[in-house]
Amino acid sequence: MGRLQGKIAIVTGAASGIGKATVDLFRNEGATVIGADAVKGADILADAGSETAVETLIKNVVAKHGGLDIMFANAGVSGGFASIAEQTAEDWAEILRVNLIGPFLAIKYAAPFIHKRGGGSIICTASVAGLRSGAGGAAYSASKAGVVNLVQTAAQQLSGSNIRVNAICPGLIETGMTKPIYDLARDRGKADRLGELNPMARGGEPIEIAQAALWLASNDSSYVNGSAITVDGGLASSHPTTRRFDIRML
Template identity: 60%
Template sequence: MSGVLSGKVAVVTGAASGIGRASARRFAAAGARVLAFDRAAAVDEVAAGIGDGAIAMEGDAGAEADVAAAIERAVDAFGRIDIFYANAGIVGQASGGIFDTTPEVWAETLRVNLIGPFLTVKHAAPRIAGFGGGAILCTASVAGLRSGAGPAHYSASKAGVINLVQTAAQQLAGTGVRINAICPGLIETGMTRAAYDHARAAGKLDRIGQLNPLLRGGEPEEIAEVALFLVSDAASYVHGQAIAVDGGLSTSHPTVKRPGDQRGAAW
């Protein structure tokens, strides 16, 4: 899909690593001018590696002032904004059920994972509409589709992203701005690095992703390819959808039941 974003301007959050980095690079390769946004300083290296006038900005994707500033910086630097990919997210606490996580963990996870995309819609949609329309994309997760793919606080935040996209699609009617969510499965990113590193150390890397029908984990570049489609004009009739890219995991979300997993076991 070379050149499909020619003349477009895109902001990508969480762009310092993983899916965000892969997507920023892919959008640029397809012709977009890119603002790479992340709270990690490594985002500077990503922008430098992209070249072609890409710029980096450090900030918090869950902070309203920072999201608004990223949009305005893109407009100031490139003269317009057509695409905003709200990809930044955190897992919060990597493990634990409802009964052993704190309200603070829930609040911070929701702030970044759900309030961040809300702020994107609030601030990016009017600006994108003002330049003739475009696309907003949010990273949700297969964990947001149903139970069995992540801790409760993370799963709830991603379910919220999916509903936000559906609700926003209705409220964006007539604006020329499309919005969709992408739902990655098991992808090797910073969130999953510990699991991948443990598997490598144990010589069991081939067991990663064995619960999905493709029998493997995914790569950030595989998500970036779908992201490119969803923000391009090739997806001009795709709106308000949550697209799973998960090797088939969400066809069942298989889990292993163990003694002690029953109701009230954590009390």
Template identity: 55%
Template sequence: MTGMRFQDKVVIVTGAASGIGRAAALQFAREGASVVVTDLDASVEATARAIIDAGGRALAMTLDAGNEGDVERMIATACEQFCGLDVLFANAGISGGFANIFDTSVELFSDVLRVNLIGPFLAIKHGAPHIAERGGGAIVLTASVAGLRSGAGSPAYSASKAGVINLAQVAAQQLSGSNVRVNALCPGLTETGMTQPIFDAAREAGKGDRIGQLNPLRRGAQAEELAGVATFLASDEASYINGQAIAVDGGLSSSHPIRRQEYGQTSV
């Protein structure tokens, strides 16, 4: 396959200041896309600068992905500056901490839903019509393995990501005939700005080798590994993948909890 899958395409990536969003934005640009990178963190400018310095085309915007006015402005700017929209990677999200149900406030729960679930809803609502006008394209939503079943996130985070998975399914159906595909990316434990404290704490405690120990690959993921799947789902190579939740978790979600037999070990 060609290394320029997004030549002459216009792509928006939210949550692009760091982590999966930044890695995906850089990859979209390397493969020919004009990229609008957005984040609430003004350091998203550094992502755009890295793309431009490498000879690509990028525009940075500081905005709230869960605010409808900001999302409308984001879509309008992409269409005005680059004459349309082909791909939208709605990746922005927040963790909401690790409190249990009984220690979680309504305010925190609402804020997590606003960013993690209403944000992707707004991206679809305002982005899909423009993608359809160009003859079709793709929307990728960042969900999580926490949205597949319990045990991988807080109540608010898990509920929001389960909603993202269902939203991808509903949107794929409601966009029937538009040639706009919608899929959800479900990362496992990935080293990003959001999860960095977990990785740092484990390493400082001398337990870095235990990161990701519950999955068969026995490690956490790097942002670039998730970005590779996001860009694949956004590309024509995934032209018949629609309404799916794709787990990228080292095999974590492939099994119920078990006592594993090690590779090469004789069964007893």
């Protein structure tokens, strides 16, 4: 208890799943936490992919609470498993807007205020799908690969600021985003096969990602910077799946 005592944090995508679990955990560890989401269920309604919304969110939190120490850019959308042949440029634009531009905006507007507090932590939710193919749709995977590179680039550009920028790469976690996968498996009586492709042979829980976020937010990870931490039961060690589409559809 108290690992984040006196810290001020913002968590996006906070209405459910990983975001909600993180808000609860950070508060239990002593932080003042403002949860934001584009849907009801968080402290503040905010579109994580809108520059105006993100800038306003961060400035309002700083004005009300006196500063900012931790920014967790967690909000994201899945975009489904449609193939490259089936997706449109508009599909890609929206997925990239939330999943990649969102973390960029969080870093851009949070970093100056975190620097004023003497440093802190910025965390972005990426995915094992961003490390190699086989764990998500094309647009989703590309957006999450961008997040991994973004935190590396941001860590370098913030050299000397005492701001650490890292990503978490979750595997299969039961959240609102993955609910259709879990529901389908349960309806077919195959719930025991969820997560079977990772060595732990199970899916993960939101709290298991929240615990990783807590570690990255706290001083326990004081020398971790520009990294992408996998929390996936070992899935990223192989990704033994593939999805093909008929090239004649192009």
